[in-house]
Amino acid sequence: MMNRHLILFATSCLSLLLVTLQPAQAVTIVPEGNRNATQPGVPAASAKRTRELNTTYEAKYQKIYNLLKTDSKLRSKIASVARTYGIDPVHIVGALVGEHTYNVDAYDRLQTYYVKAISYVQQGLSFDYQGESIGDFVRRPQFSSCVQFKDSLRLWTCRENVWEADFRGKSVGGKRFPNNRFSAVFFQPFYAGQSFGLGQLSPLIALQMTDMVNRYSGLPKLDADHAADVYKTIMDPDLTLPYMAATLKHSIDVYRRVADFDISKNPGITATLYNTGGSDSRARALADSNLARVANGEQPQLPEENYYGWLVNDKIDQLSALF
Template identity: 50%
Template sequence: MLLSPTAAPLSFVSQAQAQSVRVVPEGNRFRSQPKIPYASSRRTSASKSTYDAKFDKVLAVLKRDRRLMSSIKRVAKRYKIDPIHIIGSIVGEHTYNYDTLDSAQSYYVKALSYAGIRFDFELNGEHVDTFVERPQFDRCRKEHIQKSSDRRWSCYENVWNSKFRGRKVDNVRYPKKNFNEAFFQPLFAGQSFGLGQLSPLTVLKMTDRVNRQSNFRKLKASNPEAVYKATMDPNISLHYMAAIIQDSIAAYKSVGKVDISNNPGLTATLYNLGDPWKRAAKFRRTGRSWPRENYYGWLVNDRIDDLKALL
């Protein structure tokens, strides 16, 4: 899931900007569900399940886990978003992009099991903090970029994609992998983890936003154990989920000039796709009346009554 762009992640828009923002209507723009990617259908077939069965199962888990639902509501209130956005993202991830959620408790257990394991975010024995000291990353060292974790890590990611990914640099051939896969997967084959299926890179991007609104310290790549704990422990990961959603809403208000806060299918779509600031800019350029949901967000809007019943 889920990687942020280089554009400045603003939390608020001015009064003049707010007056020009149009509110996106509820519901889907597409009459039928957009095509579901093959990778998702393959995972579901391999588990001998169906999308409907997985949807119903994750809904049942959320319904009986009062502790988790209470946490979702509390975190949503802190980040000034409707809890339905967090619920939609959890349901979407566990319906399409992950095996079915069995219980939130399993993630607390996994978070504890990862504690104490020593590893580093590195490629070929070189730590990511050292790697980004190369001259190719000079533009990422500008003060306004360094001040924002989102801008900083997004800049590193973009430079990796344009200068290193799948290329030969200084007689070294670099893998044709994205930045997260190349540096942030020292233990596992998957790209994202936990209740919200977060990637370590996304967590590092959102750490400033979370720090401003919670009691959690800022995370650094030099402390991978803390980064993985943030992805796995629901007590922390819910804050990062909320920050991602809040960031998407801010992007579309600031750049796209539309308010998507009343459309959980759109926030779920952006949670799934990532890059909300780039996508907001692209939407503005297209001249479309409203942003449109993908297959993942379409389900959230289509089954919105079932999701709201959890609240």
Template identity: 60%
Template sequence: MSLSSSVIAGVVFSLAAFSAEATEIVPSGNRHATQPPVPSASARRTQAGQSTYDRKYKKIYALLESNAALRAKIIEAAGEYDVAPIHMIGAIIGEHTYNVDAYDHLQTYYVKAVSYLKSSFSFSYEGETVEAFIRQPAFADCGDEMDSYALWSCREAVWDEKYRDQVVEGTHYPNDRFSAVFFQPFYAGQTFGIGQLNPLTALQMSDMVHGTSGLPKLDHRDPQQVYRTIMDPDMSLTYMAAILRKSIDVYADVAGFDISKNPGLTATLYNLGNVETRAAKLAAENRLLRKQGRTPRWPRENYYGWLINDRLMELEALIADS
């Protein structure tokens, strides 16, 4: 079952519209008996790096296992957002197993963070900055009075409905995500840091992180600041915790499911993004199933989250004594 982008945008403004009658706890473990297929793009990245998933998994596991300071930072950030640390461990493991390989040393992430302050680049597409782009009338209803999460989620929904794979005033916009077109100046699909964040996600979470942790608010007109934030582990881990907290809250509010006991599900959402859209679709599907007298469907893990649940005891051992 699909929802129109206008309905999806409505979810951003009023999560209660899709709230289920009661919140049901989703137990730990995988719903799929075997791991769902891994996308070909992930396979290509891994082959290009002359590596394997198992080798990448062992590398990021070793970094976490050998670095007590990193584990302490994870636990601290998780506690600040009332998220069990295993959710952060799962997201980090998943990103570096199926996305990019981990650096050998944590210090490398700090060095890379500083280097972006000296780089010259902008958030733009074909010479049009995102600042100019979002001033177009189509974005007027998003309103500057919203918090950063609602504001950028609204703008993303407008992109999907009005611009993605369409010609607007003579410009053909790509059939790709808003974040890939405007917010990844080096190459589309690039994510950064220990948390493998993309800049648009960081912009969405800026107000929540500022309000909870006191970090400076991010500004899309200062991409160097954004990139430094998502590369610096001290700040990136804070954003990770906020994203996971948001996913748990949205699935409770919109779909009626408490996913806080299932790290594979939060890892899946961390990997896929568009949490409100996915929660709203699940809520709509389950309303229909209930009307038909059928059992509602629990949220399910993807290939990435499946690995986390499958290796859960091994991953929990990383923080058992920290």
């Protein structure tokens, strides 16, 4: 009688062979343009910020567009980084336009970002909550399942998921934790919701992307215990542009791999994901939804832009002409 382990091994090999022989799911190219005829609603917080600055979305758009149009060095940096990461530079431009139209106002000169970067290095920043550093916090036993992940993206994503499941809004070991995002509680020492620099990256996103940036651009890996280096990275245009490109490339890659959509031809979709974050979970949700739709005899749903991505697609001719 054949050994039971050999039978199981043979069965596993046959199953793997059958899966390999299955026809691959065709990847659908998401066409250019917006799926929504009119712009989806802009969040109230964005409208409030714009009113408080006594400006308009159009004025803020023109400000970031003029910076891009008049600064050939910035355009050259964007084009170079885009080539390194194998993406169209308009994806980076779209993210910049969305951030500076709806979230913050752009500085008039690129040099201002360099000056700000130096000032943050000099402030002796740290990532902590009520005296507990992030380094000590992630050594708590709840994070033991994350140790298996060696790459920064999966490691910090795991830690973020543990925060949501075990700490957010809960008392643990006699300590009460806020009902707020991981990035807001531990990674924004000045005020919640804060992001910085030309690309308006959060420190947590930078930590997630640091391995990819090290691999593609050769920049040193970031360490959460060295907060000043993280802030300098997201403030300095020469350092933050690779992190923007890595974030956008990851969104394109994960939508192709998980949801069978090629979003590389639609900067409004990549800008949307840059704005919302969570491209992995969003790709999985879309894939699951489309499996159910197909099972019910319906057509799969294409990814859709939000208000931020809608603007990018609406202005695409003007933005593409920059390169």
